[in-house]
Amino acid sequence: MGNVAIREIIDCLKSGEKTVKDVVDCLNRISPTGLQPLAVELYLWLLAQRGYVEAKGSGPTALYSLTEKGKALRTS
Secondary structure, three states, rough: OOOOOHHHHHHHOOOOOEEEHHHHHHHHOOOOOOOOOOHHHHHHHHHHHHHHHOOOOOOHOEEEEHHHHHOOOOOO
């Protein structure tokens, strides 16, 4: 996965389930510019479509976590 944002999102999810806000907060700690929530949602959707992430629930309270396929990715 070549995109830095995607790699950081996957790294953030390695510690467990997170909401979009949690992921945004995680990215903001890494980069002063961070990412907007909509961009994070789109990246999470893309990762879910590819089978790396799954969501429990929907909307702003949805919890995202890595699937086994996502856990197997090397991001470093």
